[in-house]
Amino acid sequence: MTGTPLDTYSLIGFIGTACIIGAYAYLTVKDEPNPYILHGTNLAGAALLTISLVVHTNWPSLVLEGFWAAIAIFGLWKALKAKKSTAQ
Numbered sequence: 001m002t003g004t005p006l007d008t009y010s011l012i013g014f015i016g017t018a019c020i021i022g023a024y025a026y027l028t029v030k031d032e033p034n035p036y037i038l039h040g041t042n043l044a045g046a047a048l049l050t051i052s053l054v055v056h057t058n059w060p061s062l063v064l065e066g067f068w069a070a071i072a073i074f075g076l077w078k079a080l081k082a083k084k085s086t087a088q
């Protein structure tokens with residue numbers, strides 16, 4: 001049986017997967033999750049998976065990571081905006 005070798009890019013993808021799963025677990029476990037940890041970890045995961053997917057192209061997954069990153073960036077922007085409004 002042959003398949004895609006477990007190379008550096010695959011390992012990077014696994015780390016990205018761990019980030020996204022960790023962020024979801026964090027969201028589920030914490031009553032009041034820190035949005036910077038939640039969205040920052042999701043963004044890191046999407047970025048790492050994108051690196052892996054550029055080398056081992058899977059177009060539907062690559063599109064998914066683009067949306068995942070965009071949502072994480074929006075979440076970070078929303079958290080920064082809320083922080084600025086409470087600081088005033």
